[in-house]
Amino acid sequence: MTRLSLSRLLAPGPADAVVPPSGHTAWLTLFTAGAMTFLAVFALALALASGRLAERWAGALERTATVRLSAPEDQIDRQVKAVLALLSTTPGIASARALDEEEQRKLLEPWFGPDLPVQALPLPRLIEVVEDGAGYDAEGLRLRLTAEAPGAVLDDHARWRRPLAVAAARLVLLGWLSIGLIGLTMAAMITLAANAALAANAQVIRVLRLVGARDSYIARAFVRRFTLRALAGAGVGAVAGMIGIAALPGAEAAGGFLTGLGFQGAGWLLPLLLPFLAGGVAFAATRAAAFRKLREFH
Amino acid sequence: MISFENVAYNYGGGELLSDISLRLAPGSFHFLTGPSGAGKTTFLKLCYAELLPTAGRVTLFDREVRGLARDDVAMTRRRIGVVHQDCQFLDHLPLGDNVALPLTVAGRPGAARDLADLLAWVGLERLTDALPPSLSGGERQRAALARAIIMGPDVILADEPTGNLDWEMSLRLLTLLVELNRMGKTVLVATHDLNLIRQAKSQIPARVLRIAKRRIQLAGADL
Ligand SMILES: Nc1ncnc2c1ncn2[C@@H]1O[C@H](COP(=O)(O)OP(=O)(O)O)[C@@H](O)[C@H]1O
Numbered sequence: 001m002t003r004l005s006l007s008r009l010l011a012p013g014p015a016d017a018v019v020p021p022s023g024h025t026a027w028l029t030l031f032t033a034g035a036m037t038f039l040a041v042f043a044l045a046l047a048l049a050s051g052r053l054a055e056r057w058a059g060a061l062e063r064t065a066t067v068r069l070s071a072p073e074d075q076i077d078r079q080v081k082a083v084l085a086l087l088s089t090t091p092g093i094a095s096a097r098a099l100d101e102e103e104q105r106k107l108l109e110p111w112f113g114p115d116l117p118v119q120a121l122p123l124p125r126l127i128e129v130v131e132d133g134a135g136y137d138a139e140g141l142r143l144r145l146t147a148e149a150p151g152a153v154l155d156d157h158a159r160w161r162r163p164l165a166v167a168a169a170r171l172v173l174l175g176w177l178s179i180g181l182i183g184l185t186m187a188a189m190i191t192l193a194a195n196a197a198l199a200a201n202a203q204v205i206r207v208l209r210l211v212g213a214r215d216s217y218i219a220r221a222f223v224r225r226f227t228l229r230a231l232a233g234a235g236v237g238a239v240a241g242m243i244g245i246a247a248l249p250g251a252e253a254a255g256g257f258l259t260g261l262g263f264q265g266a267g268w269l270l271p272l273l274l275p276f277l278a279g280g281v282a283f284a285a286t287r288a289a290a291f292r293k294l295r296e297f298h
Numbered sequence: 299m300i301s302f303e304n305v306a307y308n309y310g311g312g313e314l315l316s317d318i319s320l321r322l323a324p325g326s327f328h329f330l331t332g333p334s335g336a337g338k339t340t341f342l343k344l345c346y347a348e349l350l351p352t353a354g355r356v357t358l359f360d361r362e363v364r365g366l367a368r369d370d371v372a373m374t375r376r377r378i379g380v381v382h383q384d385c386q387f388l389d390h391l392p393l394g395d396n397v398a399l400p401l402t403v404a405g406r407p408g409a410a411r412d413l414a415d416l417l418a419w420v421g422l423e424r425l426t427d428a429l430p431p432s433l434s435g436g437e438r439q440r441a442a443l444a445r446a447i448i449m450g451p452d453v454i455l456a457d458e459p460t461g462n463l464d465w466e467m468s469l470r471l472l473t474l475l476v477e478l479n480r481m482g483k484t485v486l487v488a489t490h491d492l493n494l495i496r497q498a499k500s501q502i503p504a505r506v507l508r509i510a511k512r513r514i515q516l517a518g519a520d521l
């Protein structure tokens with residue numbers, strides 16, 4: 001009948017005074033929420049940074065590879081055709097295209113300058129391969145290429161990054177998992193603290209029940225306290241964690257993963273959500289504990 | 299108001315109360331007597347649903363207690379003022395707040411003057427700001443009575459309310475209970491103080507229930 005809503009909870013009411021102040025459980029809740037949120041900020045930073053990394057590495061793969069083809073002058077065109085035909089029937093390859101002289105010259109320009117006589121040099125021909133979403137079987141393709149065009153070499157240059165991209169994606173998962181575990185730990189600790197407070201106030205609860213207080217009224221007195229304490233503790237923890245992250249050296253200083261750990265742009269707002277999450281966790285945990293305790297009193 | 303049909307109760311051992319059937323009519327005044335340990339307090343707890351009968355039916359305000367949801371139990375208790383034998387209070391709140399507690403939990407801010415009048419009536423006006431642990435037994439019982447009637451309940455249950463009072467204060471308390479009864483309240487007082495019962499019978503047609511051999515009988519007029 002009576003719902004205990006978060007908005008009603010946050011409005012101060014006379015229910016507060018009927019429960020005596022509870023010293024050590026207050027500090028336990030405050031400290032737990034603070035410490036756990038502090039940890040959660042880093043887990044969040046890890047998850048977000050790994051996410052960016054996974055995206056960057058996966059993006060860098062761009063799903064392209066190159067077939068390098070060297071062959072005697074008179075066979076080269078035939079072999080290019082053969083390779084293109086082969087590629088067009090290979091599952092997992094979206095398109096394949098031989099680069100023309102102009103494009104090849106552009107590729108070499110940084111090393112040899114603009115006046116390189118491409119035709120005069122025994123350069124290999126390059127075929128750009130774009131894979132589709134499923135990807136292709138590199139080993140199988142190599143075997144078939146050797147059979148069709150002995151001078152063809154598949155250079156899937158970006159493939160070495162794939163395990164890195166997978167690892168980064170795992171890190172994202174681990175980061176979120178950590179946040180979940182931190183939340184559960186906090187719920188457990190706050191439940192313990194709430195149970196201690198409820199047990200210490202058994203007589204208060206009995207008296208309140210006997211003078212006609214509803215469960216929701218009694219629960220509110222406890223739930224409100226623990227929720228506000230968790231909010232406050234988590235607020236401090238979140239700010240401390242963000243200061244820690246902000247104090248890391250900038251990404252340009254050394255480059256690499258560790259220095260990329262900071263939040264970026266609107267990402268800085270995300271850790272500010274953690275205290276509210278902590279408040280929600282405390283609300284749910286204390287509420288469950290309170291109603292469980294109340295069932296001992298008819 | 300309150301009715302029992304073939305009610306039995308036991309705390310897990312043998313049956314303490316057996317096959318009790320009775321009805322407290324609206325506006326009636328009853329005493330409940332019996333030796334210590336007979337089950338007077340247990341009977342009263344059945345009357346305000348702190349205990350549920352192990353057999354039979356207890357009906358409060360035409361509703362069977364077993365069928366009451368927890369919120370209904372709370373609402374029912376607001377219509378029943380109880381002076382508990384152990385007189386528990388919230389020890390961190392001053393006496394005045396304790397006496398007004400039923401109003402507070404019901405979300406009905408009481409008039410401060412009513413509270414002051416009530417405290418004056420039970421002789422505790424000087425102790426409004428005192429904390430319960432500093433009160434004497436008699437002061438606690440008077441405060442408990444004030445708390446029991448502040449909501450203007452239909453029924454008043456008092457468990458040995460004069461146990462710690464001198465005769466003069468007992469009479470004053472009895473007078474208050476009689477007055478409440480004259481206002482139409484149903485009153486049930488558990489006591490082993492026969493003088494108190496005699497005194498009451500000289501003022502109102504009170505009836506006496508006696509617990510003997512696990513049963514409750516209406517006592518004869520020989521008191
Ligand atoms: N919570 C309880 N658990 C077990 N036995 C109880 C409990 N409360 C009371 N009793 C027993 O029930 C009997 C009746 O107690 P009570 O109703 O308090 O009697 P009275 O009020 O008439 O003195 C006593 O023997 C007492 O020991």
Ligand SMILES: [Mg+2]
Pocket residue numbers: 338339340383457
């Ligand atoms: Mg008793």
